[in-house]
Amino acid sequence: MSMRLLAYLAIAEALSFVCLLAAMVFKYGFDAPAGVATLGPIHGALFLAYVALALVVRQQRGWGVMQTAGVLAAAVVPIAGYVVGQRLLREESVEA
Secondary structure, three states: OHHHHHHHHHHHHHHHHHHHHHHHHHHHHHOOOHHHHHHHHHHHHHHHHHHHHHHHHHHHHOOOHHHHHHHHHHHHOOOHHHHHHHHHHHHHHHHO
């Protein structure tokens, strides 16, 4: 259950990151800061939840340092969280 939740959270975090980057374009390019004010806290909460759940899943699954570092690094690279989420979902479906 936790791995599936982490996968969906990774995808949501990646989507919120891309939306936040788009909002920053509007903030600095068109002087419209409302998007950043709204999406910033949402992305921040998703990011913190993703990191916390990744550490829980690490304990449950016995991930090594490299796998854990890769999953955590995906949170700071736009779109990488989507890739991680898809891989986790595929891995879980193979196990089932």
